[in-house]
Every structure is written in C-alpha cells, then in structure tokens.
Amino acid sequence: MDHHGLLGRYLMFFVGVVCSALGIALITLAGMGTSAVSSLAYVLTFVFPGVTLGCFSFVVNCVMLGGQILLLRRKFPLVQLLQIPFTFVFSVCIDLWMDLLSPLVPAAYAGRWVVLLLGCTFLGLGVALEVVPNVLILPCEGFVRTCSQVFGWEFGKTKTGYDLTMVGTAALVSFLCLGTIHGLREGTLVCALTVGTISRFFCRQINRVKEHCSGMTACV
Structure with a gap:
C-alpha cells in the first residue's frame, strides 16, 4: 500500500473541507441566503439565537x-x-471563517454579490477537493450517495x-417557528x-494536474 499516496489523498480531502467551510461562510455572510445543504442549519440559528451556524451544521x-448507518446497517x-472528526473540523471552520471575515463584508448590495460569487467558487473548489481523493465524504453528501446506492437512484437526481x-x-421550520421565511433568498x-458546475470544472482541472504529475513521475 502506498502510505504516502493515501496520506496525500486525506490531506487533499482536509483542504477541501476547509475550502467548503470558507465557501459556506462567504455565501452566508453575503446576506442573501445560504447554500441548500446549509439551509436548515442556517434557519435554526434564527430559531435559536446564540447557537452558531457551525454548531447546527454539526448536528x-x-x-x-x-441516516447512512440506518440504511446500510452491517x-x-x-x-x-x-x-465525524472531519465534520467537526468543517463545523469549527465555518464559525472561524465567519468570525474572521464578517468585518470585511461590504455593505453595498453589489459588493455582497462579489462575496456571494466568491463563496460559490470556494464551495465548488472544496467539493472537488473532497471528491477527487475518493477517501471520505461529508455526511450530507454521504447520505445522498447512500440513498443512491440503496434505492438505485441516479446520484445527480438524488442530490x-x-x-x-x-x-x-x-422554509417550513422557519414559517412554523418564526411566522415568516428567514435565511432563504436569491443567494x-x-x-x-x-x-x-463550478465543482465539475475544478474536478476536471485537478484530475488533469494529477495525470500530468503521474506522467512526469513515470518519465523519471
């Protein structure tokens, strides 16, 4: 077994987790909603003020x-x-990025669009860096993959x-608990x-770099 190669794959996955957390933080700080996968956690921060997005993301x-364990069992x-530990890192990083970057977010609506698009880019890059190593997966994506496998559903449609x-x-939790819709907007x-689309682009680029490096190693 190539232990150095496996370590490198886990390191790439770790970087992807940190990038994904940065992306979610930027998207949320833009003030135009949050990503779909973070939407429930974000709404819960309005229902329970004082509890962070990172905490609810972990939950x-x-x-x-x-859900994965129940579906797959043995x-x-x-x-x-x-x-679990990678999800903990992911959740902590969301809160850290939000604390560090919140003073830098512009007040102007146009500036917030820049922050939002930067967030989408980092989230797409993070997802690509998590997928390419093929070692682990964060639980929300893992649940989608598990449902796809167990029920025979196509992954993209399941996602x-x-x-x-x-x-x-x-939206339902927000309406029932707050009487209106919070945290879900154009963003x-x-x-x-x-x-x-951004994630697929980065996946292609990362795989090209890997193939190029493998070719150079073979030549040596």
Whole structure:
C-alpha cells in the first residue's frame, strides 16, 4: 500500500473541507441566503439565537451520518466513522471563517454579490477537493450517495431531490417557528445553479494536474 499516496489523498480531502467551510461562510455572510445543504442549519440559528451556524451544521451532519448507518446497517464501512472528526473540523471552520471575515463584508448590495460569487467558487473548489481523493465524504453528501446506492437512484437526481428537501424543510421550520421565511433568498438559488458546475470544472482541472504529475513521475 502506498502510505504516502493515501496520506496525500486525506490531506487533499482536509483542504477541501476547509475550502467548503470558507465557501459556506462567504455565501452566508453575503446576506442573501445560504447554500441548500446549509439551509436548515442556517434557519435554526434564527430559531435559536446564540447557537452558531457551525454548531447546527454539526448536528445536521451527524443526523445524516445516522441516516447512512440506518440504511446500510452491517454494510456501513467503519472507516466512514471518520466523517465525524472531519465534520467537526468543517463545523469549527465555518464559525472561524465567519468570525474572521464578517468585518470585511461590504455593505453595498453589489459588493455582497462579489462575496456571494466568491463563496460559490470556494464551495465548488472544496467539493472537488473532497471528491477527487475518493477517501471520505461529508455526511450530507454521504447520505445522498447512500440513498443512491440503496434505492438505485441516479446520484445527480438524488442530490437535487435532497437539496430541494433541505430547502423545503428549512422554509417550513422557519414559517412554523418564526411566522415568516428567514435565511432563504436569491443567494440560495444562485448556489443551487452554480456550485455543481463550478465543482465539475475544478474536478476536471485537478484530475488533469494529477495525470500530468503521474506522467512526469513515470518519465523519471
């Protein structure tokens, strides 16, 4: 087994987790909603003021990990329990990025669009860096993958259904608890329409770099 190669793959995944957290923080700080996958956690910060987005992100992700275990039962790979510490890092990074960057967010609406698009870019890059190493997956995406495997659903359509369900649940919780819709705005729609495309672009570029490096190593 190539231990150095495996370590490099886990390191790439870790960088992806940090980038994804940065993307979600920027999207949320733009003040135009948040990503679909974070929508329920974000709405809960309005329902329970004082509890951070990172804390609720950890809770939601742990519930999704539990969903994977219930669906797979004995077929659940124990190595995927490593999703827990990586989810903790992801959640802590969301709060750290938000604390560090909140003073820098411009007040102007146009400036907030720049922040939003930067967030979508970093989130897309983060997802690509998580996917390419093929070692672990964060629980929300892991739940989508598990549903796809267990029920024979196509992954892309399952992901779309999951995102819509999260946004719908967030809207329902917000309406029932607050009497209005909080945290779901035009930024949520922009994320839904762009992050997947950005992620696929970065996946292609990262794989090209990997192939180029492998070719150079073979030549040596």
